[in-house]
Amino acid sequence: MSTFPWLKGHGTENDFVILPDPDGSVHGALDASVVRFLCDRHAGLGADGVLRVIQGDKQSYVEDGGDWFMDYRNADGSIAEMCGNGIRVFVKYLAEAGLIDGKPVRIGTRAGVKEVAQNDDGTLTADMGEPKLPDAAGIVVDANGHQWPAVHVDMGNPHAVAFVDDLNEPGTLCDQPTWSPADAFPHGVNVEFVVRRGPRDVQMRVHERGAGETRSCGTGTCAVTVAAARQARDERPVTYRVGVPGGEVSVTWRADNHLELTGPAVLHARGEFDRAWLPGI
Numbered sequence: 001m002s003t004f005p006w007l008k009g010h011g012t013e014n015d016f017v018i019l020p021d022p023d024g025s026v027h028g029a030l031d032a033s034v035v036r037f038l039c040d041r042h043a044g045l046g047a048d049g050v051l052r053v054i055q056g057d058k059q060s061y062v063e064d065g066g067d068w069f070m071d072y073r074n075a076d077g078s079i080a081e082m083c084g085n086g087i088r089v090f091v092k093y094l095a096e097a098g099l100i101d102g103k104p105v106r107i108g109t110r111a112g113v114k115e116v117a118q119n120d121d122g123t124l125t126a127d128m129g130e131p132k133l134p135d136a137a138g139i140v141v142d143a144n145g146h147q148w149p150a151v152h153v154d155m156g157n158p159h160a161v162a163f164v165d166d167l168n169e170p171g172t173l174c175d176q177p178t179w180s181p182a183d184a185f186p187h188g189v190n191v192e193f194v195v196r197r198g199p200r201d202v203q204m205r206v207h208e209r210g211a212g213e214t215r216s217c218g219t220g221t222c223a224v225t226v227a228a229a230r231q232a233r234d235e236r237p238v239t240y241r242v243g244v245p246g247g248e249v250s251v252t253w254r255a256d257n258h259l260e261l262t263g264p265a266v267l268h269a270r271g272e273f274d275r276a277w278l279p280g281i
């Protein structure tokens with residue numbers, strides 16, 4: 001095919017190029033350079049990542065692809081296990097395309113199958129599964145010469161959560177934080193900076209692995225909730241309001257240890273891309 005369809009969508013302004021590829025034949029292996037080009041904000045369509053939509057039984061990446069499989073790629077072309085904002089946008093697309101009804105849907109990801117429900121108010125709720133808290137005490141995040149202790153929370157993808165006094169304090173805005181010990185995150189990490197605004201109410205900024213500072217990160221809001229609830233010794237179930245630069249979401253840490261992420265999802269553009277426009281690919 002000389003052209004392929006695309007859509008744009010976002011969840012709290014964490015934005016994605018959606019590539020429908022129901023039987024996996026449109027994009028084949030999906031080259032990292034194609035992802036980089038599509039996500040380029042100057043030369044391409046512009047996005048924090050790509051959501052490729054494949055039927056669960058037509059993908060060849062994981063054992064259980066669910067009803068539909070979310071093949072997630074970061075803007076730099078790297079593969080990530082999971083995306084909490086992306087999965088809501090993914091289901092919004094499936095619903096608007098008439099590919100699913102209103103019932104909860106099982107979405108396969110590289111971090112396992114996640115169930116996503118569509119709520120009456122238009123928001124979506126994803127069961128994000130259980131967090132892991134690897135025993136990695138003593139992690140320090142370093143940004144522009146400033147350092148903060150951080151908590152390692154794994155939501156299928158890795159997060160380092162650092163509590164700060166002020167989200168605008170020097171150092172929190174930078175290209176890419178580093179961390180020590182260097183081997184704590186062999187595959188890189190998403191870094192969240194957090195302030196408490198009140199009981200069960202936090203505000204964060206995030207530097208995403210493979211995308212830089214973004215307006216939101218759904219798995220990051222779950223990691224932040226876990227770190228904040230543990231710090232406050234909250235009893236479960238507990239619900240946190242998590243503000244991000246692009247809006248806000250609600251995260252419940254249930255008694256059974258699962259995290260539930262509720263937030264908006266928006267589709268805002270669609271088109272047809274001519275393969276001849278992919279430079280040198």
Ligand SMILES: N[C@@H](CCC[C@H](N)C(=O)O)C(=O)O
Pocket residue numbers: 014049074079080081082083084085086157158190208209210211216217218219220
């Ligand atoms: N924005 C996402 C996370 C996307 C993947 C992340 N950058 C990683 O590499 O782990 C979210 O909403 O969770």
